[in-house]
Amino acid sequence: MPEVDHRPQGMPIWGELDTPDVEQAKAFYGRLFGWCSYAMTLDTLGEYEIFTREVPLGPGIAGVQPLSERASPPSWICYFRTTDLAASIAAINASGGEELVGMRQVGLLGQHGLFTDPEGARFGLWEPFEHQHSALIDEPSTMCWMELACHDPRQARRFYELVFGWRTVDNDDEGFIDAKIGTRSVASMVEIGERWPPRWRSQWVPYFEVADCDSSTTLAADLGAHVHIPPANIASGRFALITDPAGARLALLAPDRRYRRLWQRDHTKPHPTV
CATH class of the missing domain: 3.10.180.10 (2,3-Dihydroxybiphenyl 1,2-Dioxygenase, domain 1)
Structure with a gap:
């Protein structure tokens, strides 16, 4: 099962589902793709569900969390690798993007932020510390x-x-x-x-x-x-x-x-x- 690690700047690294009903999402994707899940407790995110395939504690495929804002539409958010989150935020602001959630550290794992491009498309950035945030890829249901x-x-x-x-x-x-x-x-x-x-x-x-x-x-x-x-x-x-x-x-x-x-x-x- 190929897993990708040590991804360079600008590489997609993670998908995260922002949804109003986590249990409904788990049931839907479980039936559609055969996904399981387990919960992590993170200091800035609270309880965070990780989708896995076939076994609950298997390699991560994607994340799922409740909608952070009532006005936000349900969506999948793509996270990209950055080697310097502060520099990336400066580039986003200088290029017409918008900062939705500023730099947040997630324990010893890394730091992240959520942004929009000039048309309003949301995307995230992840700068890893100890955790490279690898996802299982290149297999059915990933x-x-x-x-x-x-x-x-x-x-x-x-x-x-x-x-x-x-x-x-x-x-x-x-x-x-x-x-x-x-x-x-x-x-x-x-x-x-x-x-x-x-x-x-x-x-x-x-x-x-x-x-x-x-x-x-x-x-x-x-x-x-x-x-x-x-x-x-x-x-x-x-x-x-x-x-x-x-x-x-x-x-x-x-x-x-x-x-x-x-x-x-x-x-x-x-x-x-x-």
Whole structure:
């Protein structure tokens, strides 16, 4: 089971579900992905649930916590690795972003913050101390990609280039922007266009690997999810876009063999901490 550690600046490292009903979320994702969970008690977060696969104390897949603000919509939040949280916060503020939750230390594990980009898409930063915050990846029912759906890709790419040092490349054939660290693709950006539901806000969307996109989408709908883009073939496999019963967006992806081999090659190699 590949686990990724020692990730460089700007690498996605963790997904966190912000939801109004943690027990409902545990039931939904438990049925959909076979996830279990256990609770950690953290000084700044209180009781924090960690999703795992198959066994309660197995490797972490993602986190889940109650909505921090009543006005905030349910959502998955992508956390990115930073080597210097204070410098990253300064870059965010200077580039048109906003600080929602300032720098917080989490015991001896590390420190984090929550922010929005200029369009309002929320994302988190994590600077580890002793804990690299590794997640189980590249297996069915685990996170395999993060994509920003936004209305102004030009503005988004400028912002994240300045904050993370990404190199962004247009993929005209597939209609998205590829975000790279060196030669490695780490995330993507796509414009919210006609095929998207109307009035959707800009947001980072996690992709979770499934063995069969069609059957997983049907199961999700049976469990109370809403299907916004039904299963369709894309370059990397077959995907669907859904919201869970509380309204948090996520994508399901059954990757083709070539994509899966590329992902495993590029994301399980150890990299020195920058």
